[in-house]
Amino acid sequence: MKPCTTLAGMLLFCAMAIISFTAAAQDAPGLEMNGFVEVLGGLRLRDDPYEQDASVMEQRLQIECRGYADVFDVQYRGDVYADWVLEEVKYDTRELWFFTRPTEYMDVKIGRQILTWGTGDLVFLNDLFPKDWQSFFIGRDPEYLKAPSDAVKLGFFSDIVNVDLVYTPQFDPDRYITGEYISHWSPLSGNIAGDKAAVAVHTPDTWFDDHEIAIRVHKNVNNYEYALYGYRGFWKTPDYDALFREKNHHRLHVYGGSVRGSVFSGIGNLELAYYRSPDDSEGSNPSVSNSEIRGLIGYTQDIAKDCNLSVQYFLEAMLDYDEYEETAGKTKKDEYRHVLTIQATKLLLNQTLELSVPVYYSPSDNDGYLRPRITYDYTDDASFVIGGNLFFGDDSSTFFGQLKNNTNVYTAFRLTF
């Protein structure tokens, strides 16, 4: 972030904080304020020559402010945090939007907002809204997995079908792994690298030209939720170009569908997506991602009192593998990437203690990821978290295998107000 935008953000945050606290103190009608302060710290369990021993170390203040008028709502949510890994004070606007319901058949939401759709549980196929895996892997609250979009969301509702249309005038990439917090596979060096091996990334950023359009057409039939999706934009993480030693976001079109509903005594979901890579429709350019088919099937059920188990199988299939194989270098991806996820969640002590163990395992990459997390609400306003991010894998170029040295444990304490 540029210093001037950070400064502007900080000023906005301070202004919102003053407005919120004043409004809360006077109990102003139509205005509400919430927020939290949090201390989060984490340590690497393995030696990582490219990163610090602390995987995360930060103090955070979040302010959320909501305003309700007769015909519209506004909301602001922003974070200021002291980041001791980067040794910086940072600001992040999570939400700043205006919402109105102009007719019985239409919703409009304009501004910075968090957007999610699709049926996967921590697996995304037709949801091309920005993610922040870096935050997720160092142990920030799961809500930080979703990065905000600057967009207009229109919802049209009828008895026949419902349509959501999201227009993002300037491309919002993922907050992908850069080496700042997490070491990862670098195609440049052909090895694991940290932030010092960062290469130039060209992010399409021309307003109203490098834009994204996402659409969802959905309908609920007897509580089976059917949806069709479309997306035109860019690959959310950049591809490496070996020739120019740079990274680029290439164009991407996605078409897909999903269904979710009751199956036996649980919930089943099925989702498919076709990722078309128009900048390399032949699949022969190694510096552009191949077109893919992605599929997901999942099932979740309560297996005991306050105990839930969810199982998902996820497949990524490259469509022009022969062409890819001919041009790819030494470290080739497999044609099919299979991932199995299992998540068990148990609530105890009047639902104030939550134990959860999501496991990701890829039999094709022979790597995986464990994310045990214990959350305890000591009071309504104070909570503790202890968790870990455990990566394993034989190969340092696979998705989870490359993150092996980032295996960490963390703890957090949060006070909400």
Added chain:
Amino acid sequence: MKRIAKMVVMVAALLFAGLAIAKAEEPGVREIVDHSNYVSLYQGDDSKGKLQFIITDKQGRTRKRVLNILRKDTGADGGDQKYFTCFIAPSDVRNMTFMVHKHADIGHDDDRWLYMPGLDLVKRIAASDKRTSFVGSDFLYEDISGRSPEEDDHELVETTDRFYVIKNTPKKGGVEFDYYLASIDKKTGIAMKLEYYKKNDVLYRDIVVKEVQNVPAGDNMYPTVTRSVARDYEKGSSTEMIFSGIVYDTGIRDNVFTERYLRKPSRDVLR
């Protein structure tokens, strides 16, 4: 002959009238149970209000949950319903919404959705076990959205001046209690006390109604439980539930109980 016929008719009429009066005085068990089920869950076509739970654990620590709740009947009395809740407190779940499409048929699980605003995530919740805690309180899901009278065998064990005491024994296993006693107010039909027993008549949990208010709606007057306490003797915890701001027959539209409103509730649910 004519006189005899007349007398027969009169006797028959008297007999029937007598039976009818007897019936009015002592309705059948199933009738009592159905009426009580109606009074606790189906009065009016819809209702809305604010629910507060004050949960006190064994150590005496208290927690508070506040939520707004909407209910709409989609079928006949005793049939399917839709529920919509929006959390007000504690602040970490503020504006989280929860929706239930309740199915009265046994064997047809309710459909439940949870919306987490921080992630903009609509989660579908597997709903197989209705006897789990509601929002971490000592009330269970089934205490809020109702236990179908079809699930139990009912037996009138005692009639006092004020109450019918009914013993309800589950037809099928899979529930944590052996039977429960419901003391149903003769006048209002409200179950003023529910006592849950485990094997060997061990009382382990009860719900006691502390306050009932008559809530007017048009020409009707609906007796409504406004304060009740659930106690779990095994865990040593208790929860007081306060229902306020109650309005019946508000004319809530059906589309409020859809994903659209789950993601962005209508104003009157938020407040």
